[in-house]
Amino acid sequence: MAKAKFYYDSDTLSYQPIGKNKKKIFRNTILYILAVILIGLLGFAAFSTILKSPSERSTLRELNNLKFNYELLEKRMTESTAILEEIQQRDNNVYRVIFEAKPISEEERSAGFGGVNRYKNLEGFKNSDLITEATQKMDILAKRLVVQSKSLDEIVKLAKNKAEMLASIPAIQPVANKDLKRMASGYGMRIHPIYKTRRMHWGMDFSAPQGSNIYATGDGVIKSAKKSRKGFGNHIVIDHGFGYETTYAHMNKFFVRRGQKVKRGDLIGLVGSTGSSTAPHLHYEVKKGNQKMNPVYFYHNDLTPEEYETMLILSSQENQSLD
Known part of the structure; x- marks a missing residue:
């Protein structure tokens, strides 16, 4: 049993018992309860961080493993x-x-x-x-x-298809060296023989006696074979596949028909001077896709290095074309 506490009252000259302050007791109680709650929450947070449940630990391992992966x-x-x-x-x-x-x-x-x-x-x-x-x-x-x-x-x-492609790419001269008089005009800006103005010459002119043989420069199919008194005159176009086409113009006559298959070196016609031509020759063009190419780059199969060098020099001269 707790001992009673007294204080000395100077008015009554006697000892009086000390009474309890209810407000103070209530305040202390509230503070105690709040302190207990706060300590509990902090302890729970620390406990839950250190000691997670098996499910939480498994989930955390999966997340870490997923991140690593x-x-x-x-x-x-x-x-x-x-x-x-x-x-x-x-x-x-x-x-x-x-x-x-x-x-x-x-x-x-x-x-x-x-x-x-x-x-x-x-x-x-x-x-x-x-x-x-x-x-x-x-x-x-x-x-x-x-x-x-x-x-x-x-x-x-x-x-x-490499073998077929190599056989199809234009790779020889359309007129043999033995039949050539000269390289009349090459690819590039040239003086037009009729209009006397500089125009783009999209092919090469091979000057040769009328009736000289013209050969297919690669395997292919005759895309067109037309007779005309204008422009290219009598001319044919060969579709070689793989995007390549060749044109042979101003022919005296041709020996092929549309849809006919030809091989490299086949005789397809004779040199002439039909259409807008000023002298017997073959106008020869090479096209890859939609772009006309310089034919001089396609004579690697039948020319020696020396002959090819001469061909480059002659074809680069800015003279007058024959068509």
Whole structure:
């Protein structure tokens, strides 16, 4: 039992018992309760941080493992992208050059990844940046792999057709050296024989006696064979495939018909001076795709280095053409 406490009252000259202050007791009680609650909350927070439930620990391990795997995946995709870029460089600068195929542009390889936000559903998470970046790299890598796979399929097809392609590319002179008088005019700006003005001459003029043989410069199919008193006069066009066409103009006569297949070196007609021609000669043109090419680059099969050098010099002279 607690001892009673007294105080000395000077008015009554006696000891009086000390009474309890209810307000003070109430305040102390409230403070005690608040202190207990605060200590409990701090203890629970510390306890829950140190000692997580089995489910929480499992979830945390999965999240950490997922983050690690994403980082590892991103690293591997970066390495794969570097390897793919090297293959793409060889594809454009080696394989496609060998087979004269058009290089694939960067726009074609990376098409389909602009505009709308494809990864909006990945936003709002703790590791959204990491997941979005990895997903984006994966999509781009997959797209580039598809494009590269199709490109290699095309290269394989070109390789299988290499023999046919080499036989089809125009590679000889259309008029034999023994029949040539001279190289009358080459590819480039030349003086027109009738209008006496400088105009683009899109082919080469081979001056030869009337009736000299004209040969197909590569395998192909006769695309057209026309007789005319204007322009090219009697002329034929051969479709060699692989984007190549050759034109033989101002012929005296031709021995082929439309749709007929010819081989390199086949006799297709005779030198003449029909159409807008001022002297017997063959006007010869080479076209690749929609672009007319300088024919002088296509005589590598029947000329020695010395003869080819002479051909280059003669064809580059800015003289008057014959048509």
